[in-house]
Amino acid sequence: MDLSFNYMIRILFSIFFILLVKCLPAQEVWSESALAFKDINWFNYATSYAGSDQSLNPTIVTAIPYNGVYTYFDNAWKSNKITIDSSLFKFNKALNDNSLQFPTYDSSEVYFLAPGIFSNNANTYEYRIILNGKTVVKPWTAISQFADNSFQLNNFKKGMAFLGGYKTTWNNLLIAQIRNKTVDSILSFSAVTWEEIKPALLNIYPSGELNGFLARLKKSWVNSLTREEQKKWQSLYSKEEINSISFLPKKLILPAKDNNIIFYLQGDIYKKEALEYQLQKDSKTYTDWKSNEYDNNLIWLQNLSPGEYLLNIRYRSQRHNTISYPFRIKPFWYQRPVARMIFVILAVLLFFLIYRLWKQQQISRSEKLKKEKLHTQLKSLRAQLNPHFVFNALGSIQGLINNNQIDNANHYLTEFSSLLRESLKNKDAENVPLSEEVKLLETYLSLEQLRFHFKYTISVQDSLPANEIEIPSLLIQPLVENAIKHGAGPLYEKGIVEIHFSINKSDFRISIVDNGSGYAASSPSNGFGINLVKERIMLLNESLSNQKIHLSFESNKINHTSVQLIFENWF
């Protein structure tokens, strides 16, 4: 409630204000310049040509600011809907009345000079200023200022009268008159309107239209579009798209490569400061207001990137009168939103792809490293033949030789060498065929048997394909060694070691049974060999994905010790 009330008050106030402004009469402000003759920069003024009368007939010459824009059409008088009060004009018939009407496009003062009046005859004449043809704003005034001797205008005699500078607001008219005091008739007058003008486009020449532009320069005095130029636009745009007055497209649309455009303006402009432009791109200021770069009536925009543009143009002297021209430079195919979107998507995809690849590589590398580490650890853990065993076995063979058991010595020596060969083999494969491992155990047991004379059996379940199944090489050797060392060995002839390989569904089992009291009973420590086996199994389990190896011990501490190895999912 509160808010809307406030709002209503505001609207009412606004309406009141608008009415107030509307009711007030149009302001007709005029003023007189305080500048002395010598302080005026006469080079920036264009003067009306009032003949080269060397006679003493006084006349008025008007000096209008030039500022780089020169317009010579003189229909200002007609365009002004100002009625002239005839009582203010009692002409000397000798003058050409109509020639003394000028527009000025500059907001500043125009100056009046009076050749034929000099300091020696000035007291005969007087002048006045009339606003809009009816109000005398400066009554008949005596002439008191004169041009310097350095000032030469046409062929007029030097030292002419200076009537001062005057200005009014836009669309108003000031008239200066001179008369002979003695004869009540106007000798000469000059009428100046403060005319509002806007720049006007004549034609537009994109990059591809250089020839057209050159043709235009050849005929720069033609102030309208030629038939050919009109036809050109008609061939490119529909009737609705073309402005019926200028014959130019209402909105220019150019391909991306046509990014240099010349805007050619009507009228004669001779100074780059006279023209100013501002360029907006996509509703934001792209180039702020600035003077034109060229001393001609053209604006040349270069290297524009694709976008929606609005070109605003104004004369410096009339900054409130602006024209706007919209145009568009189409993006290159790859700059279009769809293309951009595709690029972005592709880039994102590529990024993710690279990221994934990188990540994958990272993962596989770390996995590889881990595996390599495992591999080397396993390698180092692969049981080496116990030196104690090696030299004892050699001792046993020596014994055979010394007892002249040559054949036995031969047999055990070759057995021993095959065992040694196997342990020396720097095999890459961690797994060996079961049959090979069995052969190796057989050899090992037979060598140990030579020392301890125990009995042993190795049995493989019939359905086990011993040549096909693989097991980690030398994994169970330390377990067998242990069974001999702490079990069957000390019992000599009464000692028994039984090794059995069997299959149970998808599991592979190894059991090592001896009739000793168990390693734990006879040895305080588990033994280096057993720890090695345990560690190796742990590492193997880490490297195997679906398979697992279990190791378990069982002992009645009197005459039965059993080690069970279960290879889960081995088949």
Next chain:
Amino acid sequence: MLVKAVIIDDEQNNIDNLFALLQKHCKQVSILATAKNAEEAELMLLQHMPDLVFLDIQMPGKNGFELLQSLHDRMFEVIFVTAYDQFGIQAVKFSALDYLLKPVAVEELKKAVQKAIDKVLLKSKNVQLENLIELLQQQQHKEEHRLALTTLKETRFVFTKQIIHCISSNNYTTFYLTTSEKLIVSKPIFEYEELLSGYGFIRCHQSHLVNKKYIKSWIKEDGGYLLLENLTQVPVSRNKKETLKKELGELF
């Protein structure tokens, strides 16, 4: 019948040892001469024309293989003797020739000698030895290497690119060739896995060895299997997946 044999080894002790073992355990073998290097051996071979040669691979100067290559005629059986030589053994195995490891095991010696005698009696050309020579000469051109496959009937030499895949039945290995033939060899698959791993073969399952060249696609369903060019489906075992992935790269 006595088989004429010679021993070539750079160490006198080894010669003496082998000589003693042969005298004691292989009475059919008569050692005519021994040589301690390639030059001596060449002369000796020309002189005695033996049926059987015990040849040490690793020797200073020309080694055993180079000696064989330099000969014009190789009208004898060879039993290689080596201490520790992975490459040499690999090449010998590729041609299914016999070899002994030092120290020589009596049982193996007997077996090898018996096989050699059987071949000498047949008096056929030693094609396996020729295959070895060819292989040694074309060492850099793996596609020219031929693998000796000994079946019940014959010994066949096949280019590795002719083998599509192998299936194991414990002690036997069946080779499937591009010619649609099947060859059954009485050796376990792991031996061929070792021999052919340098030739683009992958063990994708405990019973299967596959030539990478003939893998059409890796079907991941049903626990995963490989589809070969001849439309055979080969299972992939769990524990081989990682190796297979590494071997096949990002191919599938």
